Amino acid sequence: MVGEEGFDRRIEPFRTELLAYCYRMLGSAHDAEDLVQDTYLRAWRARERYDATRSSLRTWLYRIATNVCLTALEVRGRRPLPSGLVAASDPLGPFVQREHAAWLQPLPDSLLDAGDPAGAVIDRSSLRLAFAAALQHLSARQRGALVLRDVLGFSAAETAEILGATVVSVNSSLQRARARVKEAGVRQERVGEPSAVVQRAWVERYMKAFELADVEGLKRLLTEDVLMEMPPMLNWFSGRGNYGLFMEWVFGVAGEDWLLREVAANGGQPGFAAYRRAGDGYDLHTLQIFTVTGEGISRNSVFQDPGVFATFGLAVRLDDDGLAITDGLVR
Numbered sequence: 001m002v003g004e005e006g007f008d009r010r011i012e013p014f015r016t017e018l019l020a021y022c023y024r025m026l027g028s029a030h031d032a033e034d035l036v037q038d039t040y041l042r043a044w045r046a047r048e049r050y051d052a053t054r055s056s057l058r059t060w061l062y063r064i065a066t067n068v069c070l071t072a073l074e075v076r077g078r079r080p081l082p083s084g085l086v087a088a089s090d091p092l093g094p095f096v097q098r099e100h101a102a103w104l105q106p107l108p109d110s111l112l113d114a115g116d117p118a119g120a121v122i123d124r125s126s127l128r129l130a131f132a133a134a135l136q137h138l139s140a141r142q143r144g145a146l147v148l149r150d151v152l153g154f155s156a157a158e159t160a161e162i163l164g165a166t167v168v169s170v171n172s173s174l175q176r177a178r179a180r181v182k183e184a185g186v187r188q189e190r191v192g193e194p195s196a197v198v199q200r201a202w203v204e205r206y207m208k209a210f211e212l213a214d215v216e217g218l219k220r221l222l223t224e225d226v227l228m229e230m231p232p233m234l235n236w237f238s239g240r241g242n243y244g245l246f247m248e249w250v251f252g253v254a255g256e257d258w259l260l261r262e263v264a265a266n267g268g269q270p271g272f273a274a275y276r277r278a279g280d281g282y283d284l285h286t287l288q289i290f291t292v293t294g295e296g297i298s299r300n301s302v303f304q305d306p307g308v309f310a311t312f313g314l315a316v317r318l319d320d321d322g323l324a325i326t327d328g329l330v331r
Contacts, residue, residue, distance in 0.1 A: 007044070019033065019111060027078070081104050083227060090237070091243070093235065096235060106301070106308065107127060110312075124268055128269060129299075138180055142176055159174075196268050199268070199270050203270040205221055216244075222297050223297065226297060254276050255276060258276055272288055
């Protein structure tokens, strides 16, 4: 039994990994934070019923978190990215927005770093946007089985306990989940992924070319089959040539005067917030998260969602010196 004294101290170390787990399950940083709070509230209320002879505290917390996630998924559905939903589009075609769609959102690294400075308890490669997007094509229980077994390393028996299922059912869900993820062409492991320093260097070069509105310079940093998608728009396309055509259009319409601010998301993916010139300052335009390979930038996921901006703590407007302007005041 666990009494009130010391209970908070015992469960607090699991908060960050539970946040990462809920994010993998829901595909939303905001939802993940809410569900972790719900998990801890339920754990507190049930603390007297915890029996250390039946399961570890970590397994017990994951069972509560899983129940919370499965309940949420009954009404919230999946959060895809455009490339996993519709066919590729013309880079110069009209924007098409799918009304009432819930899209996969990036996870700020600041949420992970704040609770786990050492990063020791989280497999950050399994937080990459491509893998998170692949998970969205699985059923809720397939998603849980794959994450619990292949990412978090729980045994089949532990996973069955967490999911409230049989070992046979868990193994069946896991087999189907692995097949679906393989079909999506996504690998969890970071085989061939450059170091964080190298990835950041690629993106810094991209940022310099972006600030100069140098389309040819941007293209030189891309892989031949680079993909760009822009939720909440359904539009997406691939190929270095298409990318260049689109960026020429962007600079022609939005101008060539930009301020960029570095960000990091999904366990180490580099990116930036782009601010475009608007009058006597700069307005927040997009958040861009990159996938980088040894050959260059292979994917740019561009977000234009106020909810995502808020999760990353981005100012909506900057002055000429790059300082945030709030309610007419520079901060």
